[in-house]
Amino acid sequence: MVPRGKIVGPFSCMDLEKKIIQGLERLSDVFKTLLWEKAKNHGISPIQIQILIFVKNHRLELCNVTQLAKEFSLTKPTVSDAVRVLYEKELVAKEFSSADSRRYGLFLTSAGRKITDEIGDFTKPIETILEERADKELETVYLHLTHLIAGLHKKGIIQVQRNCFSCRFYRGNGIKHFCGYLDQPLTHEELRLDCAEHDAIPQ
Ligand code: SF4
Incomplete structure (x- = not known):
């Protein structure tokens, strides 16, 4: 029997799994390139752009150095430094907790909001290509990506996940x-990758 993903004969090549990984690697490079282009134009780093976009789309309680370090799998000093620059550039501001004055959540200033409006479309070239594919095809890709991300989360490689497969409200069999x-x-x-109602399955 021919193993799945193998082509027999002179064009025999690597396993399908490896090709998918190679494809994901290329996409990751594209993502970084697109981010760098926008970052260059605005005089901020790619991670600072990602933090601004995250702060724009998430509630205050998730927008602090500890959580951001988990979200982006970075060290706290790296995130702290990026946040300091954004704060000094007056792109983000802090709302301090009334219970503990050392704790704060970040939110965008009007200058921060203006930049996120301008850079938020950095994935547009990818979106344009995806829009040309059939809905059914996109749905299948999305399902498999969700499974892949959930699997990486289970292995502890992705630290934070708010997707359906890691949520205690999810009932189903993956299909x-x-x-x-x-x-x-x-x-x-309708599966969600970043759900506001997500409640993690207790470990
Ligand atoms: S609460 Fe959100 S993450 Fe959880 S199963 Fe429902 S849609 Fe998915």
């Missing part, structure tokens, strides 16, 4: 899905 929080079935497309 058919149901959300106990929303009390409704979910299509592949």
